[in-house]
Amino acid sequence: MPGYDHRQQVFAGGLDFPLMVVHRDALEHNVATMAAFVRDHGMELAPHAKTHMSAEIAARQLGAGAWGLTVATPRQARVARGFGAGRIMVANQVVDPAGLAWAAGELERDPGFEFLSFADSRAGVDILARHAASRPFRVLVELGHEGGRAGCRSLDQLLDLASYVQAAPGVELAGVAGYEGALKTADDVRKYLHSLQDAVEHVRIKSPILTVGGSQWFDVIGRELVATQARILLRSGAYVTHDDGYYRERTPFNRIEGELRPALEVWAHVLSTPEPGLAIVGMGKRDAPYDEGLPIPRRDGVTIVKMQDQHTVVRADGLKPGELLGFGISHPCTAFDKWRVLPLVDRDYRVVGTISTNF
Numbered sequence: 001m002p003g004y005d006h007r008q009q010v011f012a013g014g015l016d017f018p019l020m021v022v023h024r025d026a027l028e029h030n031v032a033t034m035a036a037f038v039r040d041h042g043m044e045l046a047p048h049a050k051t052h053m054s055a056e057i058a059a060r061q062l063g064a065g066a067w068g069l070t071v072a073t074p075r076q077a078r079v080a081r082g083f084g085a086g087r088i089m090v091a092n093q094v095v096d097p098a099g100l101a102w103a104a105g106e107l108e109r110d111p112g113f114e115f116l117s118f119a120d121s122r123a124g125v126d127i128l129a130r131h132a133a134s135r136p137f138r139v140l141v142e143l144g145h146e147g148g149r150a151g152c153r154s155l156d157q158l159l160d161l162a163s164y165v166q167a168a169p170g171v172e173l174a175g176v177a178g179y180e181g182a183l184k185t186a187d188d189v190r191k192y193l194h195s196l197q198d199a200v201e202h203v204r205i206k207s208p209i210l211t212v213g214g215s216q217w218f219d220v221i222g223r224e225l226v227a228t229q230a231r232i233l234l235r236s237g238a239y240v241t242h243d244d245g246y247y248r249e250r251t252p253f254n255r256i257e258g259e260l261r262p263a264l265e266v267w268a269h270v271l272s273t274p275e276p277g278l279a280i281v282g283m284g285k286r287d288a289p290y291d292e293g294l295p296i297p298r299r300d301g302v303t304i305v306k307m308q309d310q311h312t313v314v315r316a317d318g319l320k321p322g323e324l325l326g327f328g329i330s331h332p333c334t335a336f337d338k339w340r341v342l343p344l345v346d347r348d349y350r351v352v353g354t355i356s357t358n359f
Contacts, residue, residue: 004341010267010349011324018268018283020335021345022355026263027241028060033258034239035064041222046070046089046211048237049080052336053358056344057240058083068114070235074099077115079358081106087114089211091177091235093124093142093150100131107135116209118142118177120151122164125171132170139165140177140211143199145192148182155199162203175209175230176200180217189217193224200230209233219252238332245293245330262328264335266295270323271311279319283327284310287338293330 008014010021038045044067049058053076058069068087069080074096077088094100094117103115119125120142128137141162144151152158158176165173176199180189193212200210212221214234225232238247241263253259268283285307288295294304297314302325305313319325329335336342337359344353 004343004351004354006351006353008343008351010343010345010351015343017324018266018287020264020266020287020329020339020342021349022241022342023261023263023265024344024346024352026261027057027344030240030242030260030263031060031064033260034236035066037218037222037258038234039065042226043222043232043234046087046233046235047240048072048091048235049083050076051237051240051333052355053079054336054355055083055358056353056355058085061240067233070237074102078102081113082358086112087116089116089140089233089235091118091179091211093118093120095124095127097131100128100137103137104131104133104135107137108133111135114138116140116174118150119161119165119171120144122161125161125165125168129168129170136170136172138172138174140175140209141165141173141199141203142177142179143196144178145183145195149179151178155195155202158199159202173203173205175205175211176203177211179213180221181213181215183217186217186220189220190224193221197225197228200228207231211235215239215247216250217252219256241332241335243330243332243335244296244328247331264329264332265298266327266329267324268312268327270319270321270325272321273319277315277317279314279316281312281314281325282310283312284308286310288312288327289329289331289334289338291331291334295327295329298326298328 046067047061048070050072069085070089071077116138119139142151143158178196183189208230210230211233214236215238242260244262266288268281271282272280290307302316336357342355343351346352
């Protein structure tokens, strides 16, 4: 893995390209902005660490007051535990025996450790129960919606599952989970949030948790769940570095006061100009995300035609081999996983730290 010396200037020579950099000011601004938003709306943040899987970024989020970390898999939970997280939520139904054995052992080893996971079926609850040790697995019953990813499809199904959890050994009902990110309109989100509120009121447990996604609709969540008698945990993840594409178009800060700033940028050399108006850039699918939109050229007059494994074909006039081009990215959740180490830079592109990832 490359090393990055502090105060090294990105464009002064000595660094390999293509190179993705993390802008410190934008990163710190985004962490502070979301910490303030949840605090001002009576919620808590359990940021989804699958976005970055970085100890350095997790430390910033926890230091800003995050409740704990959210992850998608037991393996990510182990990594997040290594980041120092005392509370971890797996935002899925966990069925992996090895992962559950680790979680049960960690709960037994550390009485202060909190571990939450989702369930949307009796079969899933039974798997948890079989792997429980001295401390029960705390469960959030998940309410989905038609066409959604997972979760019970009706309130009756969810309440039946909640009763099953309460009667089963080795598990403990902690509250309700949902994911609104696949919904298309604010009205659909409001209706779904009201269903989640109904679910929380019907489970009738002491100090329930209600957790929701929150990257695209946290403004609606902040308004609609303000009076909910539950601990609201927002699982937003992509906010931490934002982007110049997918989330720039969808951020709630397009509707409310405030902003998130893009913190990721890729720089690459022009390798070839084989035809007039055509250039080949040394950045490809292994360097930048392409699943939710192609990278965004920083230079006017440059248009991406297509991306390949190691190359990006662009239309532009006047480019020469050896020139460096900068690109913003679209969708940070598939940007970090392409890099093991990234330089953290200041406004003058001086290296001021390192961001490491563990995928």
